[in-house]
Amino acid sequence: MSTDGSGVDDQLRLMAVHAHPDDESSKGAAAMAKYVADGVDVLVVTCTGGERGSVLNKKLDQPEVWANIAEIRREEMDKARAILGIRQNWLGFVDSGLPEGDPLPPLPEGCFALADFDEAVGRLVAEIRTFRPHVMTTYDENGGYPHPHHIMCHKISVAAFDAAGDPDRYPEFGTPWQPLKLYYNMGFNRDRMVALHEGMLAAGIESPYAEWLEKWDDREDHGDRITTRVPAGEYFDVRDEALRAHATQVDPDGWWFKVPLSIQQQVWPTDDFELARSLVDSPLPEDDLFAGVRERVRA
Numbered sequence: 001m002s003t004d005g006s007g008v009d010d011q012l013r014l015m016a017v018h019a020h021p022d023d024e025s026s027k028g029a030a031a032m033a034k035y036v037a038d039g040v041d042v043l044v045v046t047c048t049g050g051e052r053g054s055v056l057n058k059k060l061d062q063p064e065v066w067a068n069i070a071e072i073r074r075e076e077m078d079k080a081r082a083i084l085g086i087r088q089n090w091l092g093f094v095d096s097g098l099p100e101g102d103p104l105p106p107l108p109e110g111c112f113a114l115a116d117f118d119e120a121v122g123r124l125v126a127e128i129r130t131f132r133p134h135v136m137t138t139y140d141e142n143g144g145y146p147h148p149h150h151i152m153c154h155k156i157s158v159a160a161f162d163a164a165g166d167p168d169r170y171p172e173f174g175t176p177w178q179p180l181k182l183y184y185n186m187g188f189n190r191d192r193m194v195a196l197h198e199g200m201l202a203a204g205i206e207s208p209y210a211e212w213l214e215k216w217d218d219r220e221d222h223g224d225r226i227t228t229r230v231p232a233g234e235y236f237d238v239r240d241e242a243l244r245a246h247a248t249q250v251d252p253d254g255w256w257f258k259v260p261l262s263i264q265q266q267v268w269p270t271d272d273f274e275l276a277r278s279l280v281d282s283p284l285p286e287d288d289l290f291a292g293v294r295e296r297v298r299a
């Protein structure tokens with residue numbers, strides 16, 4: 001807590017809720033690094049330990065990695081946390097992996113998506129009342145992509161945002177605290193992909209997006225929901241370094257790293273969000289998650 005000597009707490013705090021270790025480094029990570037540099041206290045809450053994620057890095061798809069995957073993913077998260085300059089807590093639920101097949105197999109017993117909803121919300125309410133964030137981020141109702149744990153992450157985040165300030169809800173979990181704004185990560189949209197694709201073609205580089213754009217289903221595009229673009233291009237390198245720290249989860253030769261940072265910084269230098277809930281006045285569109293909040297906290 002930073003105070004100015006008058007006992008006033010004017011420290012800005014941001015809480016980002018994510019489903020798995022590595023999500024924090026691929027969704028809104030550059031914006032988090034920017035806020036850390038600006039002196040904001042940033043806490044990532046990770047719902048699951050990512051125990052059943054796939055190993056996407058061929059070099060690490062080894063029996064000894066699989067035997068220790070939970071521990072390895074905690075170590076990877078520690079590295080990413082240090083690179084981003086954030087704090088990080090585990091909510092303590094177990095991962096299911098991404099169910100695949102037709103019909104889909106049942107979710108494994110005991111996993112996050114099957115957890116008791118009120119208990120899961122309660123755990124996040126306790127995190128909110130301890131950290132006391134002014135702003136929270138999570139995924140939209142589709143989870144950003146349809147992983148059952150991303151959707152569960154969305155549901156408990158919205159419910160906890162609404163419950164944390166209510167003294168009648170979860171009275172055993174601390175003093176009520178009402179965050180002022182809730183955002184959904186909106187990094188995945190067609191306009192951004194087109195901009196990166198065209199930027200690469202203009203630079204004479206093969207684009208990894210051609211096939212994606214051909215298959216793009218416009219119903220899945222939520223680009224028109226973006227309310228808030230946070231300039232964060234300066235921190236794209238920090239974001240990529242944090243993502244690489246999740247070594248089992250990223251293919252170092254994959255498409256993510258194929259777009260030169262200079263092109264990203266030139267054609268799409270923002271992390272994008274949708275303002276989903278707000279208790280302050282801030283005209284839209286915005287370029288700051290704390291728009292309308294700074295004034296309130298410092299008043």
Ligand SMILES: [Zn+2]
Pocket residue numbers: 019020023147150
């Ligand atoms: Zn995830």
